[in-house]
Amino acid sequence: MRIWLTLGFATMCVPVQAAMPAAQQNALVKQYCAVCHTDAAMNGGLSLQHYDAAKRDPALAAMILTKLNTGAMGAAGNGVPDKAAQEAWLASTKEQAAGAAEWFVSREDGLVSASIVREVPPRRPDVKExxxxxxxIACNTGSGIGQMQLTWSPQPQTGRTLTAAADGNAPVEYRIEGRESMGNGATVQTGHASVLLSDGGKLGFPNQSLTVRELFDGESVQFPFSALDKKTGTELRRCFR
Ligand code: HEC
Structure with a gap:
């Protein structure tokens, strides 16, 4: 009886695809990604220096997935993992990204954070992703200091003004300018993939929705703040008064 239960449970929980153990994913991220995504360089507004695949973060996994799908594995100039490892890494990241379109809240060491992703239609007909x-959004409940960050992937941007509006109020403008140097010292430069919406303090904390427009031509994306649970909303709001 006991054996049956154990076996049944195991087959239910273990996906058919060979999921990659977290430690192996961490090693790949270290070798192929964290060379640029360091605490110091923060390429794309992102550090993967302390990345741990065992820690649930669907929204981050969704961002990573878009980059794995679009050639970032080779960006470090360290070659790429073998085919089997690439596939297992992709499959595991895809699993971790499940639920990324819903708010994911974490509470750790006095830091409350909530994140969510939204997809937009492909910008070019020849691209399917x-x-x-x-x-x-992150809020340090002790110091009352918070941050609201917008990131996008896989296409960087520069020389552009986007707007963000809370609850349909007057849109606030953010200028995306200049280029980023690669954290690993490579001489290529790119546009940006991140902006701090909390900078300038003009954007209030949305109760209902946050609408971002014109980062790319004619594009708009809406984040459902009304779906954020009440407790988290109250906690985060303290950092944005
Ligand atoms: C050579 C340096 C370099 C390497 C290596 C690199 N990146 Fe990046 N990454 C950047 C830069 C610069 C940006 C910002 C511009 C852009 O999006 O291209 C970026 C942007 C991103 C973004 C979008 C911004 C965000 O915060 O969501 C993600 C996700 C990302 N990288 C993940 C990865 C992953 C995963 C790997 C490894 C497979 C990787 N990167 C390897 C330099 C690098």
Whole structure:
């Protein structure tokens, strides 16, 4: 009886695809990604220096997935993992990204954070992957200091003004300018993939929705703040008064 239960449970929980153990994913991220995504360089507004695949973060996994799908594995100039490892890494990241379109809240060491992603239709007919945007809000409940970050992937941007509006109020403008140097010292430069919406303090904390427009031509994306649970909303709001 006991054996049956154990076996049944195991087959239910273990996906058919060979999911990659977290430690192996961490090693790949270290080798192929964290060379640029360091705490110091923060390419794309993102550090993967302390990345741990065992820690649930669907929105981050969704962002990583878009990059794995679009050639970032080779960006470090360290070659790429073998085919089997690439596939297992992709499959595991895809699993971790499940639920990324809903708020994911974490509470750790006095830091409350919530993140969510939204997809938009492909920008070019020959590209099938949908671009994604992520909004991440973090609030240090002790100091009352918070941050609201917007990131996007896989296409960087520069020389552009986007707007963000809370609850249909007057849109606030954010200028995306200049280029990023690669954290690993490579001489290529790119546009940006991140902006701090909390900078300037003009954007209030949305009760209902956050609408971001014109990061790319004619594009708009809406984040459902009304779906954020009440407790988290109250906690985060303290950092944005
Ligand atoms: C050579 C340096 C370099 C390497 C290596 C690199 N990146 Fe990036 N990454 C960047 C830069 C610069 C940006 C911002 C511009 C852009 O999006 O291209 C970025 C942007 C991103 C973004 C979008 C912004 C965000 O915060 O969501 C994600 C996700 C990302 N990278 C993940 C990865 C992953 C995963 C790997 C490894 C497979 C990787 N990167 C390897 C330099 C690098």
């Amino acid at each position: 949908s671009p994604v945007y992520r909004v991440k």
